[in-house]
Amino acid sequence: MKKAISSRAVLAIFVLLLIVAPFLLGSFYMTLLNNIGLSALVVLGLVLLTGVAGLTSFGQAAFVGVGAYISAALTMNVLALPPELSVLQSPWIALCVALLVTAVLAFLLGSVTLKLSGHYLPLGTIAWGISMYYIFGTLESMGGQTGMSGIPSISLFGVALNSDRLIYGLIWLAVIAGVAGLNNLLDSREGRAIRALKGGMVMAEAMGINTARSRIVIFVLAALFASLSGSLYVHMQRFVNPSPFGLGFGIDYLFMAVLGGASHVWGAVLGSGLIVVLKEWLQGVLPAILGRSGNFETIVFGLLMVVLLQRSRDGIWPYLARLVPVRARQHKLNLQAEPLPRRDMPNPNEVVLDVRDVTRKFGGLVANNQMNLKIVAGEVLALIGPNGAGKSTLFNQISGVDTPTSGLVQFRGHDVTGKGSRHIAGLGMSRSFQHVRLMGRMTVLENVAIGAHMRGKRGVLASVLRLDRQEEARLLAEAARQIERVGLKDQMLEMAGSLSLGQQRILEIARALASDPCLLLLDEPAAGLRLGEKKALADLLRKLRAEGMAILLVEHDMDFVMELVDRIVVMDFGTKIAEGLPEEIQNNQAVLEAYLGVSDDVGEDQSTSAEPQAAAIAGGSHGQ
Numbered sequence: 001m002k003k004a005i006s007s008r009a010v011l012a013i014f015v016l017l018l019i020v021a022p023f024l025l026g027s028f029y030m031t032l033l034n035n036i037g038l039s040a041l042v043v044l045g046l047v048l049l050t051g052v053a054g055l056t057s058f059g060q061a062a063f064v065g066v067g068a069y070i071s072a073a074l075t076m077n078v079l080a081l082p083p084e085l086s087v088l089q090s091p092w093i094a095l096c097v098a099l100l101v102t103a104v105l106a107f108l109l110g111s112v113t114l115k116l117s118g119h120y121l122p123l124g125t126i127a128w129g130i131s132m133y134y135i136f137g138t139l140e141s142m143g144g145q146t147g148m149s150g151i152p153s154i155s156l157f158g159v160a161l162n163s164d165r166l167i168y169g170l171i172w173l174a175v176i177a178g179v180a181g182l183n184n185l186l187d188s189r190e191g192r193a194i195r196a197l198k199g200g201m202v203m204a205e206a207m208g209i210n211t212a213r214s215r216i217v218i219f220v221l222a223a224l225f226a227s228l229s230g231s232l233y234v235h236m237q238r239f240v241n242p243s244p245f246g247l248g249f250g251i252d253y254l255f256m257a258v259l260g261g262a263s264h265v266w267g268a269v270l271g272s273g274l275i276v277v278l279k280e281w282l283q284g285v286l287p288a289i290l291g292r293s294g295n296f297e298t299i300v301f302g303l304l305m306v307v308l309l310q311r312s313r314d315g316i317w318p319y320l321a322r323l324v325p326v327r328a329r330q331h332k333l334n335l336q337a338e339p340l341p342r343r344d345m346p347n348p349n350e351v352v353l354d355v356r357d358v359t360r361k362f363g364g365l366v367a368n369n370q371m372n373l374k375i376v377a378g379e380v381l382a383l384i385g386p387n388g389a390g391k392s393t394l395f396n397q398i399s400g401v402d403t404p405t406s407g408l409v410q411f412r413g414h415d416v417t418g419k420g421s422r423h424i425a426g427l428g429m430s431r432s433f434q435h436v437r438l439m440g441r442m443t444v445l446e447n448v449a450i451g452a453h454m455r456g457k458r459g460v461l462a463s464v465l466r467l468d469r470q471e472e473a474r475l476l477a478e479a480a481r482q483i484e485r486v487g488l489k490d491q492m493l494e495m496a497g498s499l500s501l502g503q504q505r506i507l508e509i510a511r512a513l514a515s516d517p518c519l520l521l522l523d524e525p526a527a528g529l530r531l532g533e534k535k536a537l538a539d540l541l542r543k544l545r546a547e548g549m550a551i552l553l554v555e556h557d558m559d560f561v562m563e564l565v566d567r568i569v570v571m572d573f574g575t576k577i578a579e580g581l582p583e584e585i586q587n588n589q590a591v592l593e594a595y596l597g598v599s600d601d602v603g604e605d606q607s608t609s610a611e612p613q614a615a616a617i618a619g620g621s622h623g624q
């Protein structure tokens with residue numbers, strides 16, 4: 001078996017190669033390396049935006065143009081600014097101004113574009129990508145389509161970086177800093193929130209993550225990477241025109257990200273390297289073979305993209321990582337870290353949730369009809385009913401995923417009707433999902449730490465600079481405690497996707513517990529669990545109840561329900577048909593009829609089949 005090397009060793013080897021490169025390579029290769037570095041900067045932003053968060057953008061080249069044009073305009077004093085503002089002609093100050101303007105512009109564009117979802121989002125990025133390209137071409141004071149030359153070089157410690165060999169160090173310093181900063185960000189509270197975006201808004205918001213904010217943050221960060229690349233580019237070329245900032249280049253950057261491995265930070269460097277070198281080579285070889293000039297490399301790239309998307313959507317980085325296995329960064333757990341502060345729990349028997357006359361209509365269908373229920377602290381209430389009775393719909397009204405057509409939901413005395421799941425989560429309600437919503441490529445520990453998101457404060461900058469380590473240790477220690485509590489300690493560092501369905505359900509409970517809730521909503525927690533796992537789950541829920549937690553669960557497993565819960569509410573066709581103690585429900589004729597009455601409709605699925613459930617309700621059979 002190959003021995004894995006640490007990611008630090010990989011970084012050290014890479015930096016060493018970068019240091020010796022100028023002593024070994026000629027000027028052609030230095031130019032090539034600079035182009036790779038400049039592309040890698042843009043692609044790093046795309047890895048964050050597209051690979052990690054799943055937001056596709058074709059418009060990054062336009063932000064490269066913004067950086068380039070602002071740096072050029074200020075250093076050339078195109079705006080004829082008064083002498084008092086001559087400081088803006090300094091390339092470094094101009095670069096900072098370019099970053100600032102880019103951040104504001106990206107914020108404004110992102111606020112509009114990121115409201116789009118599905119394929120409308122990439123279409124939106126194409127729209128502003130094209131517009132900005134044409135705006136650059138209309139800037140007559142900067143030479144219009146012809147462009148402008150004579151842009152000064154940038155200096156470092158008094159040395160003008162006026163050759164490819166000199167500016168090379170600065171470009172690659174920026175790339176290495178970008179790689180390190182991005183790795184730090186992804187390994188933090190904010191990074192987990194960004195990674196959770198791919199798991200869908202519903203889960204992330206239910207864990208208290210402000211998904212709109214996270215989307216804007218990464219959009220701005222990606223634009224800043226592109227803008228930095230543009231500023232360095234004009235000081236290297238000392239010339240600017242619109243052609244490198246068009247849609248074609250936006251597609252090239254996306255291709256680099258996909259080829260390298262869009263969800264891997266090092267994939268950005270790999271993808272940029274491969275495409276820049278391949279482009280250079282094809283531009284020389286293809287016209288010679290075909291006997292005429294033209295951009296034939298574009299055809300090759302198009303074909304390559306189709307093959308790549310069919311054969312290896314994760315790009316090339318995973319293959320390389322298999323050849324040279326890199327040890328994943330291990331989380332050093334400090335279980336002695338100061339525990340996170342806890343919220344005030346409700347008093348025993350205090351009404352935690354009060355649902356009053358909640359109705360939800362979907363067109364003509366009344367999914368919830370005047371539903372009422374209450375839960376007190378230290379109580380386990382089951383919501384049962386045949387398939388399609390409206391249980392999940394009611395869960396969604398309570399947890400803020402959906403808004404009732406009419407009625408009131410009160411949580412701990414607050415009217416939370418239609419308030420949104422993030423707001424409600426902040427008040428102490430947490431949930432699991434009927435269809436498990438986990439990040440399969442994140443460890444169990446990281447998944448549970450997402451649940452503790454609201455209990456931390458450190459932001460993006462602190463994460464990038466690794467100033468969040470104290471808080472991070474507390475969050476991870478809390479996640480580890482909850483994992484131990486639910487019995488998944490041995491799986492703590494495994495990928496969530498490798499767990500059995502039953503374990504994944506338990507993991508969702510640990511994630512919910514990490515938010516320090518006083519009401520747990522569990523949607524079919526026993527589905528897919530083995531007998532032993534069900535017993536362990538029931539023991540855990542009893543323990544939580546004894547600690548004063550209120551628990552509302554939707555469950556089809558009647559043995560599990562009858563043995564565990566304090567009270568049961570039964571729904572059928574959106575309406576409450578019974579409420580009472582388990583033994584009362586077992587003898588309720590309307591309930592038995594509701595289950596038996598639909599037995600023809602429910603198919604073969606034993607877990608939800610009505611007849612066995614009716615038998616289980618009536619008999620209270622404990623076998624499985």
Ligand SMILES: Nc1ncnc2c1ncn2[C@@H]1O[C@H](COP(=O)(O)OP(=O)(O)OP(=O)(O)O)[C@@H](O)[C@H]1O
Nearest residue numbers: 362365367385386387388389390391392393394434
């Ligand atoms: N977004 C929606 N639009 C239209 N109809 C919906 C929507 N969500 C749910 N419904 C309908 O509302 C009814 C109740 O569905 P719901 O999923 O709440 O039932 P359930 O009791 O949770 O069922 P199950 O036990 O199978 O999960 C069903 O007829 C369903 O088709």
